[in-house]
């Protein structure tokens with residue numbers, strides 16, 4: 102099983118990482134896990150140059166590898182905090198740049214690279230409860246995943262990190278979700 106993680110917090114050991122660690126508690130030892138740290142990569146934002154309106158390409162190549170890995174991994178995990186009712190800018194750039202796949206697969210009806218056989222996971226954390234932002238992020242993730250042939254198989258949210266403690270119930274849910282994903 103190949104697992105690809107899009108990690109979208111600038112804090113390498115913050116709450117997002119704690120939730121992600123929970124997810125991996127029951128991972129098999131030989132699991133192949135590849136992670137991209139989006140705050141290191143800082144992908145360029147879509148500039149609506151319209152190049153992808155003609156063919157499945159992008160004027161920027163900084164996400165080529167990320168999109169390849171998203172289309173080849175068995176499990177794709179997005180782990181992100183809520184920023185300003187949304188996702189942090191680097192992850193928003195990834196979402197916006199899936200527009201090339203919308204143009205290719207939805208508008209021009211080209212053959213998608215993968216046949217909807219990927220499994221996706223969304224892990225979110227927020228300072229407050231952030232019910233609405235989390236719903237929005239789920240929709241954004243669902244759309245980006247769908248364009249890449251990935252089905253959102255499960256999600257876990259850890260809220261109220263402003264209180265300064267990790268929500269152990271959310272970590273337990275992440276462990277459960279990991280167990281479910283790794284058992285199939």
Ligand SMILES: Cc1cc2nc3c(=O)[nH]c(=O)nc-3n(C[C@H](O)[C@H](O)[C@H](O)COP(=O)(O)O)c2cc1C
Pocket residue numbers: 110111112114115116117118182183184185186187226227228229230231234262263
């Ligand atoms: C720029 C910025 C914007 C934020 N916006 C929100 C927000 O809209 N709602 C919320 O509940 N928390 C918000 N937060 C709080 C983070 O989601 C929270 O601190 C989270 O635990 C950070 O995760 P990390 O420890 O993995 O970096 C924001 C934090 C930052 C730095």
